[in-house]
Amino acid sequence: MSATILSVDAAKQANLNLVEGHKGKQALHEAVVAYRANRRQGNAHTKNRSEVAGSGTKLWNQKGTGNARMGSKRSPIWSGGGVVFGPRNTTVWAKKTNKNVRKLALRTALTARISDGAVATISGLSVADGKTKSFVSAVKSLSDAKKLLVIGSFDENTFRSARNVQSVQLISAEDVNAEQLLNYPQVLVTTAALETLARRTA
Structure with a gap:
């Protein structure tokens, strides 16, 4: 399995609705602050x-x-x-952001990562036996950096095989958010996930 760097032109051909210029920075900031605040537990009591x-x-x-x-x-x-x-x-601590802000934040984060050359595409990934060893073997040739693996959809076996791998986070294209795109040095996106992201950014 090999990965191909996703260029801005290729992203536009895949119908990803990228952000032009400096638009969306405030939305990205608000969304990331909200995601972090909503995870805050406030356990000290x-x-x-x-x-x-x-x-x-x-x-x-x-x-x-x-x-x-x-x-x-x-x-x-x-x-x-x-x-x-x-x-x-x-x-x-919870903060609310409306749908349009989250959508613009996702578009802004995607645009930034693609412009930096940090997003690559792969044909797909599935681990039928659910073993961590099989998952590591499947992704070891892609890169040594910590990576976010965005898949269109995955079964329970594939999720089980990836959950103990600290250097890779597996997430569906339906659930990925702007903060997660910014947190990893490399983002790997399957072909099926590109279609979902195109719909989410439209």
Whole structure:
């Protein structure tokens, strides 16, 4: 299996709707920020004094013990007490982008990668036995760089064979987005995937 660099002229002949000039940079920025924000989990979460375990009983009498006035053991000044200004995962990080912005971002990313000579086409790829060794053998001749492999569609066996290969991400042309196109030094696109991308960028 061999790969052929996809030129701008060849992309236009394949009906890919590329971006002219500097149009689309803002859309690309907004889309990438949104994709990253939507993956943000915000797992850091501390408990305040109402949430930590512990009795609410006053520790000792208000007067007469020689100790400072003290209430619940759940007070923030005690070890194991609540946290005053700690992080709380109540913030919603998700960002929305409309369909036209995502579409323009995809076109812009495709245009940039094709112009850089980072996109190549292959006839197709399928791994019938679902083995990682078979997948690595199929793609090792293409390049040594980390690559995004965009396929029109793939079966469960092909997906299974690729999921443990760290240097290659396998994705369908229907699901690939602008951020993924920018993340890899090389993008490999099958002939069938070109048809799907042409429809998505039309």
